Amino acid sequence: MADILHKVKGVVLRTSKYGETSVIVTLYTDKLGLQSYLVNGVRSGGKRSGNKAVFFQPAALLDLVVYHNELRTLNRIREFKFSAIYQHLFSDxxxxxxxxxxxxxxxxxxxxxxxxxxxxxxxxxxxxxxxxxxxxxxxxxxxxxxxxxxxxxxxxxxxxxxxxxxxxxxxxxxxxxxxxxxxxxxxxxxxxxxxxxxxxxxxxxxxxxxxxxxxxxxxxxxxxxxxxxxxxxxxxxxxxxxxxxxxxxxxx
CATH class of the missing domain: 1.20.1440.120 (Recombination protein O, C-terminal domain)
Incomplete structure (x- = not known):
């Protein structure tokens, strides 16, 4: 079964380190429900990765374009950005x-x-x-x-x-x-x-x-x-x- 691209909204439930620079993020999404994704290169600290790890803090609300294959338990994210930027929730x-x-x-x-x-x-x-x-x-x-x-x-x-x-x-x-x-x-x-x-x-x-x-x-x-x-x-x-x-x- 081929991967299909979906535009979804998601809330981050959990993030765990994977390897030296990657994370596995668990999201609850509006269209695909509970899903887990492997995201590479967000923890490298280099110029290309910037500070992408901040996107995957628990409770973050995201707009995403994701690859989805029902036969996989771990898929990948093509694009991500905040759907809402909190004013207080992460700092208070x-x-x-x-x-x-x-x-x-x-x-x-x-x-x-x-x-x-x-x-x-x-x-x-x-x-x-x-x-x-x-x-x-x-x-x-x-x-x-x-x-x-x-x-x-x-x-x-x-x-x-x-x-x-x-x-x-x-x-x-x-x-x-x-x-x-x-x-x-x-x-x-x-x-x-x-x-x-x-x-x-x-x-x-x-x-x-x-x-x-x-x-x-x-x-x-x-x-x-x-x-x-x-x-x-x-x-x-x-x-x-x-x-x-x-x-x-x-x-x-």
């Missing part, structure tokens, strides 16, 4: 920490190369909004992203009825994704306070709405821990998020 410690959490969470949910343009658009819009966000929105962004990503992927918690919302016994069963009053037989559930926070986050449609949410670092950590459990219950081999302890530290 808090924003970068949040972005790396988002990138890891997305990467751990992807198992197949199939494209999902809605998912790509959500990721792109989220990163651009994070870059421009003020401090309160930035701090609340991880919980917003974690709650809405599972919605895009099709396993979001359901919506509680008005009666349940006012119940003092409200719980969220993390296994079934259902809100209820009676505690399940297992221990994977969120108490009333956390269930209400998750409901509020689900109802927020835009990151700008996070400005009015006054969440303490303690409450954010509770929701993040619960969402990690939620993802692990619904996605086999999800495991633990390596960026979560770092995120907790910079948000405290």
């Amino acid at each position: 410690v808090l924003k970068n920490g949040v972005a790396l959490f988002m990138i890891e969470l997305l990467h751990k949910t992807l198992r197949q190369p199939e494209s999902n343009e809605d998912l790509f658009a959500f990721m792109e819009d989220s990163l651009l909004a994070l870059d421009e966000a003020e401090v309160t929105v930035t701090a609340n962004f991880p919980v917003f992203f974690a709650v809405h990503l599972c919605s895009i992927l099709g396993f979001s918690p359901g919506s509680p009825s008005p009666d349940l919302l006012t119940s003092s016994q409200l719980l969220l069963d993390l296994q079934s994704g259902e809100f209820m009053e009676k505690a399940p037989a297992h221990s994977y559930y969120a108490d009333r306070e956390a269930a209400l926070l998750i409901t509020e986050l689900l109802q927020a449609r835009l990151p700008a709405e996070l400005k009015s949410m006054k969440l303490s670092s303690h409450k954010r950590n509770i929701v993040l821990d619960l969402m990690e459990i939620y993802y692990s219950l619904h996605l086999p081999e999800f495991g633990k998020l390596r960026t979560l302890p770092v995120l907790r530290a910079i948000l405290s």
Whole structure:
């Protein structure tokens, strides 16, 4: 099967060194889904390579022309450039920490190369909004992203009825994704306070709405821990998020 050229947009998920001057970059693209590419000569430091490695930092948004062959697990990139240039995301410690959490969470949910343009658009819009966000929105962004990503992927918690919302016994069963009053037989559930926070986050449609949410670092950590459990219950081999302890530290 011959290689076919495609114009795609991509977000960098991971970059690893290959040989003396090359890298293998994993991207999530709008048209080809999850893909890996070998990029030669970006780490040589010579005049021809310039500083091309900066294009392949995790969370970078790129316009690319790529060679694609479905029989290969590693393809090549013909052309690349930034599709958006961040003003703060790479230099601001808090924003970068949040972005790396988002990138890891997305990467751990992807198992197949199939494209999902809605998912790509959500990721792109989220990163651009994070870059421009003020401090309160930035701090609340991880919980917003974690709650809405599972919605895009099709396993979001359901919506509680008005009666349940006012119940003092409200719980969220993390296994079934259902809100209820009676505690399940297992221990994977969120108490009333956390269930209400998750409901509020689900109802927020835009990151700008996070400005009015006054969440303490303690409450954010509770929701993040619960969402990690939620993802692990619904996605086999999800495991633990390596960026979560770092995120907790910079948000405290």
